Amino acid sequence: AQTVTQSQPEMSVQEAETVTLSCTYDTSENNYYLFWYKQPPSRQMILVIRQEAYKQQNATENRFSVNFQKAAKSFSLKISDSQLGDTAMYFCAFTYNNAGNMLTFGGGTRLMVKP
């Protein structure tokens, strides 16, 4: 079974600065998919970024980028130029198949962006 661990329950960052959220996972699969989801107070699940394990290049989406270290089974999220609207819960998630499979979520990191 897959497990996903987020070791930082809470983090804070000053507006406009950079913050990195950690995520490690455990799997015996060689091909899989990793995600970061944002859950604001509205509780809606918003996809931030996605990474296919077979791709060596780290995914980027505007201010969001990941550091994917497959050998270390690490998948950290870097948020650059943090904005107040980035305040939310962030969940790292794993699935081994990109066609209709469940996600295994980490415990979440509560990020507070301070003005």
Added chain:
Amino acid sequence: GAVVSQHPSWVICKSGTSVKIECRSLDFQATTMFWYRQFPKQSLMLMATSNEGSKATYEQGVEKDKFLINHASLTLSTLTVTSAHPEDSSFYICSPQTRLPNSPLHFGNGTRLTVT
């Protein structure tokens, strides 16, 4: 626009009553439906998986007779919490999916259930 409609968004019910939560996929056919539960300040935990026209598969520790799942069509699935108790108070999120490779993962906006 939203591709998943989950209703109600919140519900308060008395202990011992039943509550039905609906999840509709608006512009795609959901061959598989995942139901997650999220307790306050915790992560999403998978409760059950259902494939259209088949019985649901429940995760360990989730009572199948308490959480009834119906997935009779490709666009609608329901979760009924029967004989609800205060400990069932939680946030329930549906996630309808297709089996098409590289299709985006969808989530409903969730239902906050409070049992008094």
